[in-house]
Amino acid sequence: MVQKKISLLEFESNPNIGLYMFVNNKFCLVGSQINEDKKKEIEKVLKVPVYKITMLGTELVGVFASGNDDLLLIPEIYDYELKEIEKICKKNKVNILSINEKQNTFGNNICFGNDKIIINPNYSTEFNKEIEKNTGLKIIKLKNDQFASIGSICRFLNGKFFLSQEIKESEVKTFVKNVGGIGTVNSGSNMISSGVVGNDNGLLLGSMCSTIEIQNITEALDYT
Numbered sequence: 001m002v003q004k005k006i007s008l009l010e011f012e013s014n015p016n017i018g019l020y021m022f023v024n025n026k027f028c029l030v031g032s033q034i035n036e037d038k039k040k041e042i043e044k045v046l047k048v049p050v051y052k053i054t055m056l057g058t059e060l061v062g063v064f065a066s067g068n069d070d071l072l073l074i075p076e077i078y079d080y081e082l083k084e085i086e087k088i089c090k091k092n093k094v095n096i097l098s099i100n101e102k103q104n105t106f107g108n109n110i111c112f113g114n115d116k117i118i119i120n121p122n123y124s125t126e127f128n129k130e131i132e133k134n135t136g137l138k139i140i141k142l143k144n145d146q147f148a149s150i151g152s153i154c155r156f157l158n159g160k161f162f163l164s165q166e167i168k169e170s171e172v173k174t175f176v177k178n179v180g181g182i183g184t185v186n187s188g189s190n191m192i193s194s195g196v197v198g199n200d201n202g203l204l205l206g207s208m209c210s211t212i213e214i215q216n217i218t219e220a221l222d223y224t
Contacts, residue, residue, distance in 0.1 A: 005045045005202035015206030016194040022065040026092040031059030045202035066106040075104030111154040155196040164190040181220025
């Protein structure tokens, strides 16, 4: 088996790389201010084309966007941004679902798996039905006293979820078989998705990840 590429990354000394990126096995969307060296590093590790964009006039692509290889879920954005993203998705055969929702930080609140979507329990039934209708995936509401924004504390890669260490086994009993591990990123942060980004080809970790965190994440998600 070919060993997958793993790299530590930061943007302007910020190790919270997941805030600025959406990645699947077809492309990577990243904030428009990223420099060319970082862009080339991402392409080298993930082996997909990298497109520099904005969402709602910000660099926070990973905060607003969620999805998988088949679907990109985004809030309502500016027309010029949507036109650019539509071109990217059409070229790479990915559908777009744009929803006008008050809680529009989908990347922070929704984590797509292969057959399940872990979602903030505060979204409405109507919103959940719209997602299920367009994806065919089962919605699971993860209720945690500390973290409602499940997308920020969970990442799905290589068929497994990696979650914050604050999540209890009782809270994930409906999908415990899909949990690869729990832990922290960037030297103790529970915001897993801000420090873990990847696809089937490679893995990018926030530059502040400790040696123990790197080992824990790569082993849990089968990148070793």
